[in-house]
Amino acid sequence: MLGPRRNGGGWRFSSTEAQGQKPVSPHVGFYRTFTRPVAKVLLMATFTYQLAYWGWVKLEKEEIKRSRSAEIEVLEKQLGDLTKKDGKP
Numbered sequence: 001m002l003g004p005r006r007n008g009g010g011w012r013f014s015s016t017e018a019q020g021q022k023p024v025s026p027h028v029g030f031y032r033t034f035t036r037p038v039a040k041v042l043l044m045a046t047f048t049y050q051l052a053y054w055g056w057v058k059l060e061k062e063e064i065k066r067s068r069s070a071e072i073e074v075l076e077k078q079l080g081d082l083t084k085k086d087g088k089p
Contacts, residue, residue, distance in 0.1 A: 024032070
């Protein structure tokens with residue numbers, strides 16, 4: 001019979017105790033119960049962090065690129081102005 005069994009202080013929904021195996025310690029039971037959910041949460045947190053970090057780095061690179069492009073345009077304009085002045089003596 002695989003239904004619920006009354007054993008000591010509570011109901012057990014397993015046939016393993018009827019076969020003579022030792023009961024699982026609370027310590028082991030805790031890790032069996034919560035290892036996968038904790039691992040999933042940590043994995044999702046790591047993924048979310050990496051995604052946010054990647055987005056931040058991408059935006060930072062675009063900002064630096066725009067800043068340097070603007071600086072290059074200003075310097076090219078200054079160079080063009082200087083060469084025009086030197087060309088007309």
